[in-house]
Amino acid sequence: MTDIPRWLELQAEIDYRIFLLNEMRREVETEGERLTPLDRLIDEATGHDEARLAEAGEIIAEIKTLKAEWDALNGGSDD
Secondary structure (H helix, E strand, O other): OOOOOHHHHHHHHHHHHHHHHHHHHHHHHHHHHHOOHHHHHHHHHHOHHHHHHHHHHHHHHHHHHHHHHHHHHOOOOOO
16 A cells, blocks of 8 residues: 655645635536526525535635645745
């Protein structure tokens, strides 16, 4: 069994979460093209948009946590 370096695991986790955010963005863009004004109002009223924003916020927080660990492994930030 091969040991995978922690920095590589972290990079993969960060990349995956960025992929998820990009997929969410594409989904929103696609929906925006097909939703009627009534559909948009229903999304707002049911909290669908807020739930999606909350999910994106959670993913961003995870990325920040992983990035901090990655920076600690590599001796500092490269912002």
